[in-house]
Amino acid sequence: MTERLVTLNDVSVQFDGPPVVDRINLTVNRGDVVTIIGPNGAGKTTLIKAVLGIQAIATGDIWLKPGARIGYVPQHLILQPTLPLSVRRFLMLTGEPEAACRAALAQTGVEHLFDASVHHLSGGEKQRVLIARALARSPDLLVLDEPAQGVDINGQAALYDLIRDLRDRLHCGVIMISHDLHLVMAATDRVICLNQHVCCSGYPADISTDPAFIKTFGQKVAESLAVYHHHHNHQHNLHGDVVNSDDGTPPHEDCNHHGVH
Structure with a gap:
């Protein structure tokens, strides 16, 4: 049976001026990997701070499973x-x-x-x-704000592999923010495209054809994602090198991150 961890009902955050995030509805269950994407200034970090309870909301309500523990990975460590x-x-x-x-x-x-x-x-x-x-x-819920920031492309792939593996082993829910659209499409179950409000949401394979996604990110990005159906039949080691998922050996030389697997 699905175990709900957190639900947002019509959540808005407002400072001076129009809402920074506007009427957001979102549910994350145990075992979900939900990724929030969007342009700079879209309100992504503000939204997860509201989930964490460190940002007051103007309207709506946030329900968190009683006793649920949250683990937070911030965007910057200074x-x-x-x-x-x-x-x-x-x-x-x-x-x-x-x-x-x-x-x-x-x-x-x-x-x-x-x-x-x-x-x-x-x-x-x-x-x-x-x-x-x-x-x-x-944690029951793991919240990550740009978890691969400051890491090279191979290291990013390895980190996203790690996050999915942790979800599988710990059976926790995951919310993460990411700008690494190509890599995150292989690491997530559901995508929320945010630009103050939810522009569109859905499965990674479908999101690139959504008109709201194309309007937000542009036709070139949408087309590049449409051919990037990374089925992830391999994993990455600590250094980001590609290895087969079954025995840890290097994959066939044609296996890479630039096409369909």
Whole structure:
């Protein structure tokens, strides 16, 4: 039976002027991967801050499953470079025990970084540590704001593989914001196109033909996504290299991210 985690009913957020997000309706169930896309200034981050309860809403209501735990991966992590901070200390600032922090790092494939300096991590490593920090709480709902920001294209693919794998293993719900349209289409179950209001929503394979999507992103983007039916018969390792999903070996040389798989 489907377990509902969060529902937004006619949610609007308004500062000075017109609504930043306007009358949003959205439900995320356990096991869903829902991705919010849209141009800059569309209200994507504002919307998930409302879900997290850190942004007041002007109208509507947000229902969260009683007792549900939320793990949040922010868009930016700003740390003072002169402040010594290990991954161990950074994770334990959550208040979770060391064992839970180690286990979360193992789930994201970077347990070996437990005693490393946060300041010396690569972009991909930093994102995995941030995801581990969110996982330490054993979340029912994982919320990620641009989880692959600052990571190269191969590392992005590996991170999206990781997010789907975490959903499968932990059976949590996932809401994420992304600008990486080609890659995210392979990693999500449902797409919400936001531009203050919901322009369109649906399955990744269908969204690129929606007139509202074409109006928002342009014909070229829509056409490129239409031929990008990435069936994802492989995965990516920690370094973003493509491997077969069954045995971890390199795939056939024709397998890449530029066409139909």
